[in-house]
Amino acid sequence: MNEIDVETTGYDDAIARADTFAAQARRRAETEREAVEWAIGELEALVDTQGVDLEPLLEYSRRSRESLPDRHRRAYEAMADEFDVDPDVYEAYVFAFSELCEELADGTGRSEKNPKGCTNALVSGPKLATESDADGPLVLKNRDIAGRGVRPKSIVEQPPIDDYHGFLTIDTCGTISIFKGVNDRGLVAANTHIDSERDDVDPEDQLRNGTVIRILLEECATVSEARTVLESYPTRRLMGQTLFLADGTDAILLEVDPVAERIAVDDEPIVTRTNHFVNSRSTETESSTIRRERALEELEGDGRLDRDDLWEIARDHENRPGDDSVCRHPEPETDEPHAFGQLTTASTAVFEGGSPTIEVAMGNPCGTERTQCAFGDEIPTAFRTGQRWLSQVKESKT
Secondary structure: OOHHHOOEEOOOHHHHOOOOHHHHHHHHHHHHHHHHHHHHHHHHHHHHHHOOOOHHHHHHHHHHHOOOOHHHHHHHHHHHHHOOOOHHHHHHHHHOHHHHHHHHOOOOOOOOOOOOOOEEEEEOHHHEOOOOOOOOOEEEEEEEEEOHHHOOEEEEEEOOEOOEOOEEEEEEOOOOOOOEEEEOOOOEEEEEEOOOOOOOOOOOOOEOHHHHHHHHHHHOOOHHHHHHHHHOOOHHHEOOEEEEEEOOOOEEEEEEEOOOOEEEEEOOOEEEEOOOOOOOOOOOOHHHHHHHHHHHHHHOOOOOEOHHHHHHHHOOOOOOOOOOOOOOOOOOOOOOOOOOOOEEEEEEEEEEOOEEEEEEEEOOHHHOOOEEEEOOOOEEHHHHHOHHHHHHHHHHHO
16 A cells, blocks of 8 residues: 555544435535546546537436435535536536447447446355355455546445445445445445346436445345345336345345346356346347356356455456456557546455455556455545545556
């Protein structure tokens, strides 16, 4: 860990006093201000230079906001009020980032639209190493996104608010969506996106994947509770995803298919998913198949597995560079430094069911030191503010 990470910030009154969702959002905005305002400034300049028409993106964004729970909408509005940025660019950054990347990419682009990103793995039960320091199931998520050069990452810690659980994760600064995390009761939730959406469900009625994860972390303590909450929503209103859930004793993978209105279950001791359904029909990219088969190849066998094995998967460079590698790097001579036109690994997280802790790496895990963080504990300040991410970006430009 370098000098920027020496200072730490604990779960002190500044966090604990954030007893409403709006107050918590304002605290986050103050903490992440420099990273967010830098990113929005970069995007605003590019939007102006390339003459991007934001209105179609903003129309989609405004309609999508209607699908949010009231508490999440209040959080977004509180954050938006704090930042000194162009409000339209910030709204697109929060609600229509993949669409904005399509507009800013060189050539035809390769964002979340094609091919999808993220590689997840789950190890539980008899496949866990007996000598491992993990008592519960282990979940890995490589988060692959387009435009990672203007998508700052931070450790996000939300305290319990009213009757809602607190949670801990690594995700994008200045946003309200959560795509993986663990709550204060040790429930882990993480997903991968699947290209399966209904044409007859409007954005106002569609529950976005980042909203689903956050709802489960805030409202549930166990895998059983999470399944009950998920199944309380009409499946047709959900977005296509594979949803990994784990607590101290149980672990499961759910393939959520809104088109077929079906949720398929995979409860094997080893489960890997990328961006196509295995138990249901879906569009299937070559990249998704290659990455999943590679992860399975590394995990299957007679031996038991621990955290280090999952980190080896996260760092795997077979089939590199580019889309087919689990650890995804920009392909040569593409649109660096921001990589709008391709998906690259922006962060890695390993969770243990039943334990409110995470091991994280910002950027490609092959070249970044992993750091362990615990809910309610001291965490390097630079990880909370996004400064760690920002320093890596600026170093890569020099």
